[in-house]
Amino acid sequence: MVTSIILSGTAMGCIYALIAVTYNVMFSASRVFSFTAGTLGMIGGVLGSLFIARMGLPVFVGFPLALAGGALLGIVTEIVAVRPVLKSLDQHLYVLSTLALALMIQQFTAIEWSTEPQPFPRLFDIARVDFDQQYWLPMLACAGVIVGLELLYRHTLIGHAFLAIAEDNYAARALGLPERRLRMTSFALAGVIGALAGFAGGEMLLAFFANAPMLTFYGFVPVALGGMGNNRGAVVAGLLLGLFQQTANFLVGGIFASVAVFTVFIIVLLARPEGLVGSALQRRV
Amino acid sequence: MSLTRRQVLSSGAAAIASTIAKPAIAAKEPILVGYLPALTGPSSSTGVGINRGIQLAVQEINAAGGIDGRQIELITRDTQSDPTKAVNGAAELTRGQKVSVVFGPVNSGESLAVVPLLARTNTPQVHPCWVDTLTDPKKYPMCFRNAPTNQQIGGAANRYVVEVLKHKKVAVISDTTGYGTASVNAYVPMLKAKGADVVYQGNVDAANPDLKPELLRMQSAGAEAIMPWSVNAGFLSRIINTRGQMNWDVPIVGQTTLGSGQTKALLEKPDYWAKVYPNNFRPVCYSPDGKLTDRTSAFLDRLKSAKIEMGDTLLWWIALGYDSPRMIAEAMKNVGSDAEQVVGYLNNLKEFPGVYGDMSFTPDRHDGYPDEEVVMVEANSLNNGAFKLAPGYSA
Numbered sequence: 001m002v003t004s005i006i007l008s009g010t011a012m013g014c015i016y017a018l019i020a021v022t023y024n025v026m027f028s029a030s031r032v033f034s035f036t037a038g039t040l041g042m043i044g045g046v047l048g049s050l051f052i053a054r055m056g057l058p059v060f061v062g063f064p065l066a067l068a069g070g071a072l073l074g075i076v077t078e079i080v081a082v083r084p085v086l087k088s089l090d091q092h093l094y095v096l097s098t099l100a101l102a103l104m105i106q107q108f109t110a111i112e113w114s115t116e117p118q119p120f121p122r123l124f125d126i127a128r129v130d131f132d133q134q135y136w137l138p139m140l141a142c143a144g145v146i147v148g149l150e151l152l153y154r155h156t157l158i159g160h161a162f163l164a165i166a167e168d169n170y171a172a173r174a175l176g177l178p179e180r181r182l183r184m185t186s187f188a189l190a191g192v193i194g195a196l197a198g199f200a201g202g203e204m205l206l207a208f209f210a211n212a213p214m215l216t217f218y219g220f221v222p223v224a225l226g227g228m229g230n231n232r233g234a235v236v237a238g239l240l241l242g243l244f245q246q247t248a249n250f251l252v253g254g255i256f257a258s259v260a261v262f263t264v265f266i267i268v269l270l271a272r273p274e275g276l277v278g279s280a281l282q283r284r285v
Numbered sequence: 286m287s288l289t290r291r292q293v294l295s296s297g298a299a300a301i302a303s304t305i306a307k308p309a310i311a312a313k314e315p316i317l318v319g320y321l322p323a324l325t326g327p328s329s330s331t332g333v334g335i336n337r338g339i340q341l342a343v344q345e346i347n348a349a350g351g352i353d354g355r356q357i358e359l360i361t362r363d364t365q366s367d368p369t370k371a372v373n374g375a376a377e378l379t380r381g382q383k384v385s386v387v388f389g390p391v392n393s394g395e396s397l398a399v400v401p402l403l404a405r406t407n408t409p410q411v412h413p414c415w416v417d418t419l420t421d422p423k424k425y426p427m428c429f430r431n432a433p434t435n436q437q438i439g440g441a442a443n444r445y446v447v448e449v450l451k452h453k454k455v456a457v458i459s460d461t462t463g464y465g466t467a468s469v470n471a472y473v474p475m476l477k478a479k480g481a482d483v484v485y486q487g488n489v490d491a492a493n494p495d496l497k498p499e500l501l502r503m504q505s506a507g508a509e510a511i512m513p514w515s516v517n518a519g520f521l522s523r524i525i526n527t528r529g530q531m532n533w534d535v536p537i538v539g540q541t542t543l544g545s546g547q548t549k550a551l552l553e554k555p556d557y558w559a560k561v562y563p564n565n566f567r568p569v570c571y572s573p574d575g576k577l578t579d580r581t582s583a584f585l586d587r588l589k590s591a592k593i594e595m596g597d598t599l600l601w602w603i604a605l606g607y608d609s610p611r612m613i614a615e616a617m618k619n620v621g622s623d624a625e626q627v628v629g630y631l632n633n634l635k636e637f638p639g640v641y642g643d644m645s646f647t648p649d650r651h652d653g654y655p656d657e658e659v660v661m662v663e664a665n666s667l668n669n670g671a672f673k674l675a676p677g678y679s680a
Contacts, residue, residue, distance in 0.1 A: 001501060006493040114548040115326075117519030127552075128530070204494040206519055206551065214492045249498040254460055255488055 002204065003130060005246045011204060013242020015041070018197035019219025020226065020234035021145060022190045026077070027229050028166035029186030031089055034098040036215030036218025039105050040070050040194025041201075043210060045120060046197040053121040054109035066199050067192045074191020077101060078184050092137055092180040109209040115186045117210075120202035134203035141200035145193055146235060162186060166229065218245075221265055227275035237275070315358035316351075318343075319378035319408075321389030321399065326366025327607040330545075332391045334598035335413070338606025339388070341591055346610065350633050352617045357364060357610065360384055364395050371395035372402060379406040379435065385622040388412070388609050393419065393464075400428055409627045411603050417471075420651040427628050431609060431644050438564050439472040439514075442538050442657035445562065446510045447479045449661075449677035450536060456485035456508035458499060459523070460515040465491075468514035468540075476512075485510050491520040500527045513539045522551035529557035538562045544664040545670060546597070561664040562675040568642050569601045570662055571673040584640045585669065600670035601641055608639035 022037040047069040051062035081097040124133055152159040164172040165182050173179045198211065205211050221241050226233025244264065248257040269275075289366075289597050320339065322332035324550070331558045347356045360382050362374030371390045386409040390396045393416040403410045404425040412419065413432035420430045457473055459465030466488050473483050484506035489499055494552055502513060521543050528537065530553075534671050542548060543563035569581055577585065584604065588595060593601065617636060620626035634653070636643040644653035662672035 004495075005500075008497070117517075117522075117551060119551050201494075206494075208519060210492065216472065220505050246495065246498070248496070249493070250501075253487055253489070253499060253502060255490065257493075258490060 007135045009243035009246030011138045013239035014138040015201040017235040017238025019224035020111045022194040023223045029183045032094040036102045036165040041198035041214035041215040044195030044198025045202040045207045051282040068190035070195025071188040074187040077211045078187035117206040117208035120207050137200040222269040311556050315356045317384040319384035319387035320361045323366040324363040334602025335606035338603040342607045342610045368395045368398040370564040372398050375399045379408050429651045437659050445661040452509035454484045454509045455481050456503035457512045459487045460491035475680045491517040494525050496523045516542045518547035526553045536560045562661040566664040567658045567660045595670040606640035607642050
């Protein structure tokens with residue numbers, strides 16, 4: 001039983017962490033919490049199933065195509081739902097615009113894809129074992145994204161540019177950084193990470209349009225717990241969330257597991273509003 | 286211009302003649318039957334299947350001369366699986382089109398909204414929805430159900446587990462939808478009344494990707510059968526897959542969706558579908574020796590000759606659709622299309638011979654489907670939209 005909690009809890013935690021990182025990457029570039037993060041995850045699973053299971057493309061073709069679909073959707077998010085409301089961030093109109101876009105994509109998927117969950121293909125034709133690919137694929141994806149982002153942010157020029165606009169948008173623009181193009185690239189990157197979450201978790205979550213609100217919801221918890229914009233905090237909180245959720249499933253089961261998760265979430269936020277890993281925001285006066 | 290006596294007389298005669306001719310013309314007017322299927326939207330698979338049977342039946346009735354020379358005109362309003370659109374459609378059918386009778390909606394969620402509305406307009410209604418409260422001869426005296434109730438569905442599954450499979454320790458699980466929780470709440474007391482011990486009872490979020498905790502809990506409680514109540518193919522397939530992964534050899538007995546193509550598509554191995562027994566209906570099932578009844582075989586032949594697709598739907602949906610306009614036509618052939626007369630006829634209908642089942646109503650009971658025809662079947666025996674009876678049923 002403990003093995004099962006650890007395996008499925010860690011795998012789900014990795015998917016939540018990846019969605020949380022998707023939120024953060026979009027937030028860093030624009031100061032906007034885009035509620036399309038879960039939708040990007042859902043689209044990764046649906047496109048993976050479409051390309052590989054339905055169209056019969058090999059995995060090495062279907063996988064990059066699914067990620068490209070996520071990147072495209074990330075760019076569309078930036079153009080349609082984020083850019084028009086950037087001038088009035090204090091009015092929080094992005095909540096409406098990103099939620100509306102997320103709902104439109106979700107409903108379009110339901111109509112064009114299916115309202116029923118569809119099978120996601122087994123990516124590697126190997127025998128099922130306890131530590132199955134449905135568990136290690138999300139873990140591998142999460143580890144890959146963490147390492148990749150660290151390398152990108154610390155060792156590449158474009159990574160430094162991302163950090164610069166995340167740190168101080170106006171100063172970065174004053175230095176001549178192409179803020180709009182960097183923001184669009186960030187949203188494309190977020191789209192890739194979100195789609196990767198849904199693709200890697202496809203064998204667990206299936207290709208189902210209703211995964212979008214579930215991922216949007218549970219993916220936001222690690223963002224709040226880990227501190228907004230803090231990727232390390234998001235990964236730690238995501239893993240904790242997955243493990244706690246599975247433990248609650250085992251111990252109390254059914255709908256009470258969700259109640260337990262959100263009770264702990266509320267208690268943590270009451271005790272540490274800045275999140276478990278984040279630091280209290282200091283405002284210049 | 287002055288009128289002569291002859292002109293006055295001839296115009297008067299023409300007026301009288303036209304008045305006399307009116308009933309004869311009216312008799313040739315079509316009988317308008319309102320029809321509220323969900324042909325699109327998330328719950329449309331049932332409606333699409335039922336629609337194939339309805340269209341065939343109406344074609345056959347009209348080709349045979351209609352009802353006393355009057356053709357049936359089906360006025361269809363697609364509810365799009367949406368209760369609001371179903372209500373709009375019902376209002377238009379009764380107030381705008383002034384139909385004689387309404388068939389549908391075909392999903393319970395839509396019927397919950399439409400049944401009270403039609404009751405207020407005094408329009409006879411026939412629907413096939415399972416939620417128990419959707420018929421009530423006192424509140425809705427013109428509403429009839431030509432399908433089983435949820436009580437009959439749960440009762441058949443419970444009978445199969447306790448009396449046929451002889452299992453006493455039962456796990457009952459559902460998703461957290463209204464249908465799921467209501468089913469568990471209704472069926473658990475019924476199981477206990479039959480002497481079963483419900484060792485596990487739970488409502489689980491259908492989006493939960495890992496149901497192993499729930500099945501481990503059932504296993505450790507000593508469950509000998511799992512009874513899932515959900516229409517969510519993803520949820521049901523996870524239960525079946527997890528049972529397979531655990532090599533746990535208990536039967537799964539419950540909702541018809543357990544036998545659907547969507548559930549099958551989500552199974553990790555085809556073998557996992559063994560010992561899965563969903564609800565179905567005896568007249569449209571293969572007997573243990575693999576045969577259909579003569580009536581159903583003849584119906585299947587008619588479907589094949591009419592080139593009606595069966596591979597992507599279920600035979601009982603088509604049969605139910607086929608029987609519905611025939612039952613309404615039978616009433617109108619005998620008593621005409623007046624609402625009160627149609628209701629009076631249906632109130633005393635005895636064993637109307639349907640492909641789906643023989644339908645009977647009384648003034649106090651508007652649920653027409655016979656208890657004994659609700660059975661369980663082998664999920665992995667699907668052929669031409671029909672299943673084989675589960676082990677333990679006699680031919």
